[in-house]
Amino acid sequence: MTPDQIRLVQDSFREIVPIRVAVAALFYERLFAIDADLRALFPMTDMTKQGAKLMASLGFIVHGLEPADTILPTVRVLARRHVTYGVEERHYPIVGQALIETLAAGLGTAFTPAVREAWEAAYGLLASVMIAAAREDQLAA
Numbered sequence: 001m002t003p004d005q006i007r008l009v010q011d012s013f014r015e016i017v018p019i020r021v022a023v024a025a026l027f028y029e030r031l032f033a034i035d036a037d038l039r040a041l042f043p044m045t046d047m048t049k050q051g052a053k054l055m056a057s058l059g060f061i062v063h064g065l066e067p068a069d070t071i072l073p074t075v076r077v078l079a080r081r082h083v084t085y086g087v088e089e090r091h092y093p094i095v096g097q098a099l100i101e102t103l104a105a106g107l108g109t110a111f112t113p114a115v116r117e118a119w120e121a122a123y124g125l126l127a128s129v130m131i132a133a134a135r136e137d138q139l140a141a
Helices: 003-034 036-041 047-063 072-084 091-110 113-140
Strands: none
Touching (some): 003 036, 003 047, 003 091, 047 113, 091 113
16 A cells, blocks of 8 residues: 555544444444345344444544554554454455445545545455454364
8 A cells, every 4th residue: 555545544534433333333234234234244233332332443544554663563463353243355345245245335435536446455454364264264173
């Protein structure tokens, strides 16, 4: 990610924070609309609490993008935990789509093409690290 992309992600996330509860709810609504089967990964889950966890994780990642290597160990642990929840590699593009659609709705006109590109780069980095960590665990098993 470029320094400008990092700044765009961080600045736009600050705009999301005041509406984080609604954004988190919209994310899961979009996620389940894209792939209803993913709902099964959240049995008996309080989705309000899950949304708070999502937003806390996003905040941690967004603020740790500079330098990104400081958050990578935690991201790898997060990936391994998600494998135990049933998350598969094929789910990452779906989550990315839901995230981008949610941000577009939440930010409205502030979700410019440059902001979209920056978020896509950030999610691409996150997803690639998480997928690699999950693959490493599968190979070690």
